[in-house]
Amino acid sequence: MPLERLFRFFSSLRLTVALLILAMVLVFIGTLGQVTMGLYRAQHEFFRSFFVYWGPPGASWRIPVFPGGYLLGSLMLINLVAAHWRYFRPDWRKSGIVLIHAGLVLLLIGQFATDLLSVESTLHLREGEAKNYSEMDRHVELAITEATDPARERVVAIPHRVLQRQGEVVVPDLPFRVRILRFHPNAMIAQRTERSTTPPPATRGVGPQIELKPLPHVTEMNKRDVPAAVIELLGAEGSLGTWVVSEYISQPQTVSVGNRTFHLTMRLQRIHVPWTIRLLDFRHDRYPGTDIPKNFSSRILLTDPRNGTEREILIYMNNPLRYGGYTYYQASYDPDDQGTVLQVVRNPSWLTPYVACTLVSVGLLLQFSIHLFRFSKRLSR
Incomplete structure (x- = not known):
């Protein structure tokens, strides 16, 4: 049956190995492409596309020459679900395997959602300025x-x-x-x-x-x-x-x-957002006797007229501000130490990697515990 052969193809281990090899090759050529294209263009050409295209210099046409990140990721997701459906048999002793596969599926879906939904921007403020x-x-x-x-x-x-x-x-x-x-x-x-x-x-x-x-x-x-x-x-x-x-x-x-x-x-x-951020003070601390940055931080005033919020917050490295679905990171500063640059990220699916990694970790621990229990039971006999 054609459908059965197609199902066996998408659930085969050979397809898994081939996709992993193609993914490694894509990462390699995409890394080399950053030298001439730059980081952002290389991301879109190689990883945020279904195909990698090539065309002669100056030509108005291009042809697909290699699978892109979206295509490889989609095929990996299909292969993982099909293989699980083909080989899995209901058994409590394989509950850890189920959690591991669920975590991997969620990780792939979360990455797609991040690429499609996340938005990055910057907020540049001078001391006393509000935006x-x-x-x-x-x-x-x-x-x-x-x-x-x-x-x-x-x-x-x-x-x-x-x-x-x-x-x-x-x-x-x-x-x-x-x-x-x-x-x-x-x-x-x-x-x-x-x-x-x-x-x-x-x-x-x-x-x-x-x-x-x-x-x-x-x-x-x-x-x-x-x-x-x-x-x-x-x-x-x-x-x-x-x-x-x-x-x-x-x-x-x-x-x-x-x-x-x-x-x-x-x-x-x-x-635009319905709240205002004002830079009250920017601090740039250096190691004594050097110009090496030790720490830089921004003390801001967050004002949200919707709920009457008005509070001071300190943003520094590894301590961002999360508010209203946006995350504000301390990214850079002005040369005269009178202004700050905050990276602003809106990613509705930011929790999916944490949930996926938790599922995989719990699945591995559960599966190992089940095998350890069975082994100890046989050993005691």
């Missing part, structure tokens, strides 16, 4: 801020993934549509000179005075891409012009439509 948002290091957003009423600021943010599609975005409360004409994952902005031969990238704002130069992806760990986009605003009567938006353009670009005024800004994508 209710963190910023994603490698994603940007186009912020359209209405500045008609100085007492009330309204912001519409178009996230990174929408900008990449290079389509048209319609926001009901805006008097214009936003069309993304071009999106560059990494680009440099330079001032136009008399020697400039390329036409201006845009007609409004700073567009006529600058040059837009696309750059290759950055692979260094301490650097990142700076995306840029060319957008067109479409009003009720047609085009309002084109603009270049980039983090290199520090001042907001103004757009007036009727009696309403808007500012265009490209910035790091923000994750």
Whole structure:
């Protein structure tokens, strides 16, 4: 029967060995790929994908050449469940094996959930500064801020993934549509000179005075891409012009439509929360007579108007703040020791590895105890 042969294939020990070998090869080539691609791109190319693709330099096509981390993980999960279903027979003496397999299944599922659901960002604070948002290091957003009423600021943010599609975005409360004409994952902005031969990238704002130069992806760990986009605003009567938006353009670009005024800004994508964190004091302790860091910590004030929370908390290495589903780690600091950088992680499945490891440990201990008891009983006879 075809289904029976397929079931035996997915539950075979040979498939288990083959998947483990392929996983070791993937880890090896993925580690080498970090040298040229950088850590974050290598993670997505090798481990957070179903296939590893290859294509000639400069070509617009790529072909799958090796299974990726998602595919190998899915096959391992299927193989584990199928093998357990095929070989397991109900017996209390194998209860430890059941717990071990359940822990491994939960570990694989938890890793998938972590990759799909977890979000990392950073919170940079100077002493005395307060924020209710963190910023994603490698994603940007186009912020359209209405500045008609100085007492009330309204912001519409178009996230990174929408900008990449290079389509048209319609926001009901805006008097214009936003069309993304071009999106560059990494680009440099330079001032136009008399020697400039390329036409201006845009007609409004700073567009006529600058040059837009696309750059290759950055692979260094301490650097990142700076995306840029060319957008067109479409009003009720047609085009309002084109603009270049980039983090290199520090001042907001103004757009007036009727009696309403808007500012265009490209910035790091923000994750807003309903509470506020204020940095009260940052400490950077060093070993006496050296510049070697001994400890650095942040004393913050957490204010949550939803439940009236207002308390001081000390965040330092290996002692993060967990609040509202977010975890704040002490990550870095400013060179003048007057500011801190907190890594913010939201991972709904953060408990699954602990539960999985507990199940595996209990299963091993239980299975060992059962065999030890049976052996001692036979020995006494």
